[in-house]
Amino acid sequence: MALRDIVTDPNPTLRKKCREVEIFDEKLGRLLDDMGETMNAADGVGLAAPQVGILRRIAVVEVDDFYIEFVNPVIVKKKGEQDGPEGCLSIPGKSMDVKRPNKVTVEYQDRYGKHMSVTAEGFIARAFCHEIDHLDGILYYDRAKEGR
């Protein structure tokens, strides 16, 4: 495993739409391992592939004991609303209040290509929304109530 460099705003890589993963190989596994390690080292709760310069639909989320690897994630259900502060490893030292659904269901694939589904609420749901937004080039302040 190795730490990857985190791309910071306004690097244009963060604004690109990522492509789907089609090949589930060792290289993907290594990338996911590296992303997990990089997220931990940076003390983050989530990291998306474009943040390490890779324009593929891949993200990891870790909140307390909950850890998940998303490949080709899609939010298929949203419920309710929550409002709270959000930060991003690509925008160091800043945070902003962002409205998000309170509960989401995400369909995704694991590192082996197996189709999976997960439902979460509260802070984990917020992290899912934030990371999946990254895959479409969206940063949290785009969704914040006040502009930047």
Ligand code: CO
């Ligand atoms: Co982020």
